[in-house]
Amino acid sequence: MARLPLWPGRKPADPARSEESDRARVIAAHGIEAVEDDPELVQIVEFAAQLCGVPVALVTVVEEQRQRFLARAGFAERETPRSTSFCGHAMFEAAPLVVPDATKDPRFAENPLVTGEPGIRFYAGAPLVSSEGTPLGALCAIDFEPRPEGLSELQLQGLSVLAEAVMRRLTFERQARAADAHLSRSEQRVRQLAEHLPVYAWAADAAGDIDYANQPFLEFCGTDDLAAIDFATLIHPDNLEEVAAARRLSRETASRWEARAQVMRHDGIYRWMILRAWPVTMGDEPPEAWFGAAVDIDDLHRLSDSRDLLARELSHRIKNIFAVVSGLVAVRARAWPHAREFADELQATIRALGRAHDYVRPFEGRKGSSLHGLLEDLLQPYRDARGGRVAVNGDDCTIGEKAATPLALIFHELATNSAKYGALGDAAGSVSVDIASSGDVITADWFERGLSPGERDSAREGFGSRLLRMAVEGQLDGKFERRFEADALHVALTLSRAAVEAGD
CATH class of the missing domain: 3.30.565.10 (Histidine kinase-like ATPase, C-terminal domain)
Incomplete structure (x- = not known):
């Protein structure tokens, strides 16, 4: 997943991205609840307060009806109404908004936060803008005394730099949430696929204990309890050592294993299956999980046995036919002495065909x-x-x-x-x-x-x-x-x- 870039500094938010419905969607994508009182953001606001020499610094997110404070220094409230928000103005600016004396600024002179508690006089807020240009809120510094001189160039630059640090933290959280959602969707798709595949599928942890089985496998085992699924009890005793050896070698070499074995169904009937499992690895690390699948080949196995029995019977009969024909040629040749040479050659050809037949169908133990x-x-x-x-x-x-x-x-x-x-x-x-x-x-x-x-x-x-x-x-x-x-x-x-x- 590509890393999201920061919105360029000294560039105002995109007006096309400032509709409230669009803003609400982008704010939700950042996972605001997960970063409330985030230690990194708290460090940023504490440093911003010291840098600007003010008693209060906040990281704000301005929603349609309210202003939420994700990190606070010197302020107890967690939110205020959108109608009283200074940051609702600052987030649309290209550079930090500085209000030296709010009582003399027509935009804020009648603001309840100015005329009443807490009595804001000075405000400086650097805009927080998402990667696509959506205004989110601000990193602000507040004082209860007017500051006609405002902020120095160093303080203004520092506030902008700290605002970029806030956006990096919020963007990281957004990207992490997107990656988790993508992984969750991928896992859900894989599980849905596993549920509908015509195979018995399972997953196991690093120790080999099953922690997932698709519904067909659970129905085959006759249980919903994953802890009750144990290959040692499911595999036929005649095949158990082969499967155990394959699994043991696979764990030692972190490689795929495969075996054919009879697996017991919940009713006690054994079914021939092809069993496969492969490790989930990251680089050179030991396997962190195993995926497995079993394909039921019992019907094909029985059909193959029947065909082999029929083939052996046909092979035996064909060999008998060669012997009978050769015998008939020998008998008839006695009555036709002048055709003896032809009869001998014909018998030799029939014997050659008999020997060739041993290669068409392996006969009596030929390998x-x-x-x-x-x-x-x-x-x-x-x-x-x-x-x-x-x-x-x-x-x-x-x-x-x-x-x-x-x-x-x-x-x-x-x-x-x-x-x-x-x-x-x-x-x-x-x-x-x-x-x-x-x-x-x-x-x-x-x-x-x-x-x-x-x-x-x-x-x-x-x-x-x-x-x-x-x-x-x-x-x-x-x-x-x-x-x-x-x-x-x-x-x-x-x-x-x-x-x-x-x-x-």
């Missing part, structure tokens, strides 16, 4: 889905006893469910072609797959080394290679290149990371 793991499984049948004919090198990367099947078919086709026509068909041949991951791109370089000239001639691109190109470019948003380098066949696959890691 993770990585390109290295897929390649190791697919190329295992082609390793020799020492494992040296086939190597998988370089970076590993996660493969998503969408990419597992096309990747399995691509590398199965490459391995099958190599066994028929390339390096894996020669005892001296070898295959290596070099994987590199950089940014949004994953590259896989398939090298077949030790090819004879005849194998190079027969290793031309056929229908299978065209299928590979379609799979790479159509399903994995990549590029397929096939070329010979010295005695090696190099198949370069450039794949989109997003396509490789894509899930359902």
